Every structure is written in structure tokens, then in C-alpha cells.
Amino acid sequence: MRGSSGWQGLLADLKQVRASILILAALLIFNAFFTPYFLSVQTLNVNLTQVATIIIVAMGMTLVIATGGVDLSVGSLMAISGVLAPLIFLSPAFANLQWLGILLAFILPVLVAGAFGLLNGLFVTRLKLQPIVATLVLYIAGRGIAQVITNGQLQSFSTPAFTYIGLGRPFGIPFQVILMLIIVAVTYWVVKRTVFGRSVLAVGGNETAAGLSGIPVSKVKLWVYSISGLLSGIAGLIVIAINSSSDANQVGQNMELDAIAAVAVGGTLLSGGKAQVLGTLFGALIIQLIRFTLLAKGVPDAAALVVKAAIIVVAVALQQRRRRE
Template identity: 45%
Template sequence: MTQTTTQPAAKATTKAARTQWLQDNGVYVAVAALLLFNALFTTNFLTVGNFTTQLVQAAPVLIVALGMALVIGTEGVDLSVGAVMALAAAIIPLYLGAGPLMAITMALVVGVLCGAFNGFLVAKVGIQPIVATLALLVGGRGLALVIANGQLVQLRDPSFLELGTGDVLGLPISVLIAGVLALIIAGVTNRTTFGRQLVAIGGNRKAATLAGLPVNRVLVGVYAICGALAAVAGVLATSRLAASDPADMGMLMELSAITAVVVGGTPLTGGKVRVLGTVFGVILMQLVRATLIKHNLPDSIAQMIQAAIIVAAVYVARERR
């Protein structure tokens, strides 16, 4: 009787271990498999020039995904990141005459204020994150269009445009900024009291409150950081485009960021933040899109594959629970 009871339990334990391994390491295996596929079947894919192009395109997505990972770590979500990018793009031409530093600073201030507003609605007012950030998703882009008079504005300041086109020792500045921010977010998450509080709140918000943790302050801070990172992504994307285009800037960026975070192993239920997994999640989605383009498949196919990947990632997370 004991042996009969033990066997199902052992099988369940083995399945849980496999599921956990898949969630923790699946994104790395997928990236390696995709690189191997391209090495065998895609001409001129594994070149320095192509990799540089892919990294430049992925950099803004990674920056937004880092902020999204922190928010999801608190069992929340921020649907307004694309709108914040659009607001940052709309603000830049207004202050670029006073210098690139002033324009970038004002864009970051707007991003922080937008994020803090989201955090206030979630932490203080008690609105569900998906509802609180949905309001800014709609209203933020509308405000950006009003600020820009609904027009695309060409930018010609060489110092500002250098952010999107320049490099340091052959490494594009945008990629360098994304890498530095990834290291900072990893350090904040793993080595600071704020990071530990963030994870604790995501794991059990009620218990964190009873334990005396500054729940409201941490939540507002997390959303403010997410807004600031979205603004950074908007600045870099605007610089690379050499134009302020609030109508299209950051469109569907929230979906790309959520996909990268979930595929990277950060559970939607909160309580955990996987920064390295998020980085590889962004790389995976960029490689998928680039591979399909190289093989002359339409972008709609890439979107369907992206949807299938996120469904699979959420299913694996569900099985683990």
C-alpha cells in the first residue's frame, strides 16, 4: 500500500522538477536552438553586422521589459509603457532647443511622473494594476498627440541623434545603455533591501503588510522606475528614428515587454524577478522575428508565433504552480 502511494507522489515530484527546469532554462535552450538553426539554414545571419542590427532593434524592448519585470514581480502589470514612450517622444522637441540634456531630463521626469501616478492608483487607491495602467495607455497617447499637434517632427540635433546612431568602441550606444541598465536592475533586485521587499510583496502582499514592510512606497517606486525606463526607451527610439512620432512610438510595446518577461521565467503571479531570463526573452523574440524575415515570411506570422510562445510560457508557469 505504501509503495502504491509513493509511486504517484514520486512521479508528481519528477514532473514538477522537469516543469521548473523548463521554466527556468527553457529560454536559454530556445535561443541556442534558434542560433543553431540560423547557422545551418540562414545565409549571412551569424555576422557581426547582423548581430549588431538585432541588438540595436532589441535595446528599447529590453529597457521596457526590465521595468515590466519589476512590476510583474509585485504581481502587477503596466500596460501604459508604450504611451509613456510616446509622451517622451512628444516632449523632446519642446525642450531640444535648450540642449539634449534638458530634453532628455524632461522626458525622464514625465516618465517618472506617469509611473508614480500608476503606482499611486495601485497602492493608495487600490485599483487593479491592469485597470489603473489601462487608463494611461489610452489617455497618455492621446495627450502625446495633443502635445505634438498630431504631427511627426523631424529632429536634427547631432548630439541627440548620436544616442541612436553612435557607438563606443564599436558597441552601439543604445545597446550599451540597455546593458548597463540590465546590470543595475539585476543589482537592485538581488542585492538591495528594496529588491527583497519587492519580491516579498509580490509573493504575499498581505503578509508583507503585516510584517511592516513599506508596501505602498515600494509599489509607487516600482511603477515610477518602470515609467522612467519606458521614457529612456522612448528617448533612444526617437533618437534612432531622428523624429518625434507619438502616433506610432511604442505601439504594442507593452505586449512585447510582457512576452519577454514571461518567456524569461518571471511568473505572472509575482514573487520572483528573473533579469537574465528577461534579457534572453527579448533576444529570443528578436531572433524569432529576424529569422522569419530572413526566410521571407510575413510579420503576421511572427506575431502568431509570439502569441504561441507566450501561451506556452504561461502554461508552463501554471503547471509549476
């Protein structure tokens, strides 16, 4: 019965995001007929590779927004994680213990990004800063920290054991896509099946009522910002692994816009109280396909930024209309 209930819940969630599914289907059909080689394995891998990091970051953003907050620092935290990893596994200290350097490069930068996420949470809960202001601090300072760490220099490397996270193809599937699917599944389970997930929605729905009912509001917020930081750290490692280089000026650039747009298009209320994890997944895929379609039709990539901004405006307008109804 529990398994049946789980499938029924999944189908109900898919029904709630049917508009996103229909838009995604329309984009797929359009490109299948009018974009050469769209149905090739190479094109599929390229699109999945590019969208995987957006989805990973957007999972953390979904939890943050569900509490009524927002995290503008995700791109900067990706940059910090991305510059720390090569410094670790290329360090002379691990010349004879490369496996240890690689292991630490996968762990420490992610933990550092998570610690900065926790700092965002402390700004929100202890200093009582508005989330947009609290995370704006690291949006600005975080990339500066990453640039200072490397003196603004590009770090190139060729370390197969590390680049596998971005270039590996187990069973022909990009490794980061497998990792992304695991993160989506875990996030969905957390939101739907755990006390923490219910607490996240309660805090975003009515923070005062949540506190009065015994939910540790501050602790919940600290956790969601920390999780957002951790996922940003993982995404930063994937990006530098794909490029076999780390550039503090480029890693995570505009990621906050992509993540927020994915969440908004997916149906999660930007005012909090709701978390459409599957919607965020489809929202990110829609944004990626729109960008791909524009590029395939010769539209400059810069135009995609305008489209993403327009998508957020339309999504928010539709959300407000549904709430009034």
C-alpha cells in the same frame, strides 16, 4: 568569499533559466546555418539595436510583475517622452544654448514618464484599482496626450548630440546596447542585493504577510511603477534618436506586448513573487530572434504579433504547470 558567492549566485540564476538559454542557442544555431549573413557584424548590430529598447522596458516590467502587477502603459509613456524631447532641444529658447536644450531633453521627458508611472502607482495603491485597469488608463490616454502635444504631426530633426543615444557606436558597439547592459546589471543587483529588491519579491509573494512584517507595500509599488515609467521614458528617447524623428502614433507601439512576453518567456511568474532578470534578458532575445527568423524566411511582420501572443500563452501555461507540480 563574497565575490565567490556572487559568481555562484549568478551561475545558479543561469541554471534556473537554462530552458531559455537552450531555446536561444537553438535559434542562433538554426540561423547560423540557414540564414545568409546572419553571423555578420551588421546583422548582429541590427538585432541588438532592435532588442535593446525592449529589454530596457522589460526590466521595469519585471519589477512591476514581480509585485503581482502589470504595466500596460509603457508604450504610451515612450510616446510621451519621445514627443517632448524634440520640443525641448528644438525650442528657440535654446537656440544659443543648444547644449542646455540637449541636456534638458535627456532629463525632463524621462522624469515626466516617471511621474506618469508614479500616477499608475497611485491608481493602484490609493484608488485600489487592479493594475491592469489602472495602467489601461494611460495606455489609452497616454498616446492621446502625445498626439495632442504635437497635433499628430511628425517631428523630424538632425541633431547629432541627441541622436548619439540611438546612432552612436563607441568602440563599434551601439550606444543603446551599452546602456541596456548597464540597466540590466543594475536591475539584477537591485533584485539580488538590496532590501528594496527583497521587498519587491515579498510583496508579490504575499502582500498581506509583507505588510505585517513591516514592509511598506504601497511605497514599494509606487517605486516599481515609477521605475517602469522612467525606463519607458529612456526607451522612447532611444527610438526617436534611431529614426531622427518623433511620431506619436508609432513610438512604443506594441511595446507592452513585447515586454510582457519577454518577462513571461524569461520565467518570471506573472502572479508575482519572483523576478528572473536574466530570464527577461534571454526572453527578449528569443522574441527578437523569432521575429528576425520569420522575416528572414519571408513571413509577414504581422504574423510576429500572433507568435508573440502564442508565446505568452505557452509561457503562462508552463508556469502554471510548474506551480502545480
